[in-house]
Amino acid sequence: MKLVEDLRTHRLVAIVRGTDPRTTLASVITLVGEGVTLVEVSLTSKDALSVLAEARAVLGPHAPLGAGTVLTAGDARAAHRAGADFVVTPAVCEGISAARDLGLPVLAGAMTPSEVVEVLRLGADAVKLFPAASAGGAVHLRALRGPFPQVPFVPVGGVDAAVARSCLDAGAVAVGVGSPLLGDAADGGDMDALRLRARAFLRAVAPERADR
Template identity: 45%
Template sequence: MSDTDLTSVLAGARLLPVLTVPNADAAAPLAAALVAGGARCAEVTFRTPDAEQVLKAMAAHGGLTVGAGTVLTPEQAERAVAAGARFVVSPGFDEGVVSRCRELGVPVVPGIATATELMRALRAGVGTVKLFPAESLGGLRTLRALAAPFPQARFVPTGGIGADLLAGYLAEPSVMAVGGSWMVTTAHLERGDYDAIRRLTAEAVEGSTP
């Protein structure tokens, strides 16, 4: 998948569910609930011991373009791609992660929080970045301030964004998609409440559609 392909997926979906899944048993029903709710892509974070197994199962389910999130090292990027990740997301900008993703032929969306980091990403040939943690950094005011001098950049803001803030972010021309975890919380997964996940995903997808 090229950067152009990633742009097409994220711009078409405009919603990127961010998933922290405690065990692989939840992967298949979670994927089914997301697809039933209209999600087209998802990010599986590398924060749990079963992350690779979850990613494999969700990638094999079909219907979702699945990427790996919270990728901190080149070695994690390799493991993520081997598990089926079609793209890689990192909370910060790391030259080693970006370089290894390029070598592996997968798009990478590094995180940035400052203009300096954004300039480094653009210089490395990365045009789509993750603004993280978006709300803690100042939300829409910070996004607009960064977008103004860098009109070529596209953002995937993530961090502290809920359903009530989704429309505001998506209204910004520089925003390609919005990442969030409110559709799939730890409590939902602990209860096995896939109906709620499907419903919240459907509401979010509807809210992200022009």
């Protein structure tokens, strides 16, 4: 997959993390059905690799499916075997270079300028600005875009609809959203409520039309 192009096009990465494999899988399928194209299953989820493999089987070979919280080379290899198309890390770690060696694009976590330089050196395709909301959101993003104007940034962490809009307006290529989007759906909660939140976030990240 062309990760950066997909991020620019779809502008939203859903982060699914759950304690119930059945409803974690159902959440992935529900999000894709509502039009959330980029979905990441965190490896901290219960039976995450099985969820990834089952989601791949249900969605087919062409749906972009990511593995999140990839830290080690073993994590990257396991995600690749389970059918992940891309990996997401929370920090500078060996999972970045290991995923690149496997041909998987990487959205790598960083917060400081030094970390941005390091994840790019290791081969990251885009930078996950994490944790975004608690560290200044759009203000911090604008500061980083000064020395790194060409870097594709994806703010993640505490991103609700308002923060998503402000970060996209500040130059983010996309945002990553976990609990504000998922709620308790992946833990056995209300799937209808998840559908409504998905539609609301898709509206929030949609590009504004020039004729409005």
